[in-house]
Amino acid sequence: MYRWHHGMGVLSFVFLLMHPVLLTGYYLPLGADIAEEYLSPLNPQSTNILGWLALVIFTLGMFTTFCLNFSYGFWRRSHILLILAIALGFGHIWAVSGFSISLAVALLPAVVPVGWRLLHADRSGDTLPYEVSAVNHPTEHITEVNLRPLAKPISIAPSQFVRAAFFKGSHFQGCGDFHPYTVSHITKDGGLTLSIKALGDCTWNIQSIEPGVAVRLQGPYGNFLLSRPIAPEIWIAAGIGLTPFLALLRSQPVTQHTDMIYIHREGERVPYEEELQMFATSQSLLRIHSLPMTNDLTPLFIQLDSIDNLNKKEVYLCGPPPFMAKVTQWLRKHDMHRQQIHFEQFDFR
Ligand SMILES: Cc1cc2nc3c(=O)[nH]c(=O)nc-3n(C[C@H](O)[C@H](O)[C@H](O)COP(=O)(O)OP(=O)(O)OC[C@H]3O[C@@H](n4cnc5c(N)ncnc54)[C@H](O)[C@@H]3O)c2cc1C
Structure with a gap:
């Protein structure tokens, strides 16, 4: 799903870039004045301003995606810019050709998932409460965190992963963002174990986690070892x-x-x-x-x-x-x- 999302993003960016290129090819032969009127970002018509803003913001969003040096948190927040680019793009179409049923139909598949994501998923709407019940350290840099469900347990199979957010404990600082971890053990009563390697800010912090810390989990995700062909x-x-x-x-x-x-x-x-x-x-x-x-x-x-x-x-x-x-x-x-x-x-x- 993730790679599909990535591929679709790149494809839509390429299509978007073709739009100004094709328009330039159409207007330039008609004369420099006409081309400037329809295409220049300096022309203060709302159609031009909206179109150019959408293109620039889309390009910035794509740049942060492919520039891997940014921290994950910054990259993720900058990715949200793409929502603004799409909104401006719709504004541009509206300004050019007015509101129409086909524009409304095109808006729906953009608004519904983004709305669900911002209003529900990102506000912990689909998470389940757990609590750290025990902590082990199999080696210096790995922490095994056992989690006990405080409500309905997640129905999860071996090899799947959850996204987990750990809250503050009496000494533990917390790790507010959701991070993905594959479960390393599932017990019959719905308990889960995560084996977490210290890598960056959050996972280093988790090395000092303690029993009693509240956790929220999203999932399950992934299908890595779920259905496998019968073969060695x-x-x-x-x-x-x-x-x-x-x-x-x-x-x-x-x-x-x-x-x-x-x-x-x-x-x-x-x-x-x-x-x-x-x-x-x-x-x-x-x-x-x-x-x-x-x-x-x-x-x-x-x-x-x-x-x-x-x-x-x-x-x-x-x-x-x-x-x-x-x-x-x-x-x-x-x-x-x-x-x-x-x-x-x-x-x-
Ligand atoms: C499907 C999946 C399963 C994973 N299972 C395990 C596991 O079982 N055990 C384990 O130790 N690690 C696992 N990881 C890796 C773990 O998620 C990262 O090590 C952890 O999120 C790093 O966070 P950080 O703040 O400590 O490090 P940072 O230095 O901030 O990040 C290191 C890298 O981790 C990734 N990352 C950081 N924050 C997030 C986030 N909120 N969401 C997604 N990715 C992020 C980024 O690619 C970043 O480049 C898994 C990752 C994925 C994608």
């Missing part, structure tokens, strides 16, 4: 990208021959390694390959090369985007079809 599988988990696989292993034994490659930093105490080895010992279909690695992916590629009939298997990947891009590229070069490669990307941009 290779799971590749990089670092905290382990969580969807961990949730699945904690819920049921594997049903296909599964080679799991767990990549972690060299020298660190390896989170969850003992638990994974326990699963491998008790399940004959599961093999765990624990791979200490730096940024050089050669050991992973050697490991993958050693797997028999690699291109007859389904591959499931989870980790940071640059890692996934390199591994996908390698798999494609080794005769794997796009449809055999499934992934969950721990990044929304």
Whole structure:
């Protein structure tokens, strides 16, 4: 859905840019005066001003999307600019051709989802209350947060994720924005566990979270490991990208021959390694390959090369985007079809 949204945004931007280009091609042959009257941003007619403002704001919104250096919070707020650009664009059409039924029909699919998002979703309208019931630290930089539902629990399956906002505790500072986390364990009474790696402001702060902190959850989202073709599988988990696989292993034994490659930093105490080895010992279909690695992916590629009939298997990947891009590229070069490669990307941009 996210990539679809991204693609549609870019496509609509390209279409929008074609509009002034085509108009220039139409008016310029009629004379410079006429072209200036209809196209110049300096011409104080409402049609021109609205059209140009929409284009400039749309361009700024797209710029912040592709400029990855901005912080996530700034990027997200600047993305809201695009709503203003679309409103001005409709104003421009209204000023050019007056109000019409077709304009009203075109407005509906823009207004309804944006209205729902701003008035309902962003105001916590679809969230459920939870409370932190316990906190563990499997390693120095990972915090396992157990959550207890205070009302109806979210109906969620292993490998899906929630968006969580943590509120202030007696010592804990809170983490107001909603952040996505894959659940790493689901209990029968509706309790959930999130395994959170310290990465930036919010996740570092979460390292000091305490039982009793109020949490609101949105979800469930994602379908990473939900319906899988019946075939031998290779799971590749990089670092905290382990969580969807961990949730699945904690819920049921594997049903296909599964080679799991767990990549972690060299020298660190390896989170969850003992638990994974326990699963491998008790399940004959599961093999765990624990791979200490730096940024050089050669050991992973050697490991993958050693797997028999690699291109007859389904591959499931989870980790940071640059890692996934390199591994996908390698798999494609080794005769794997796009449809055999499934992934969950721990990044929304
Ligand atoms: C589908 C999905 C599942 C994830 N599951 C886990 C998990 O199980 N365990 C885990 O430790 N991490 C998980 N993450 C990553 C986690 O969401 C980010 O590490 C966290 O949001 C970083 O926030 P920060 O303020 O600490 O860091 P920042 O330094 O502010 O951000 C680091 C990166 O995280 C992303 N990010 C920041 N804030 C948000 C936000 N509010 N919403 C979405 N993305 C944001 C941005 O891409 C940013 O570049 C998951 C991410 C996604 C998209």
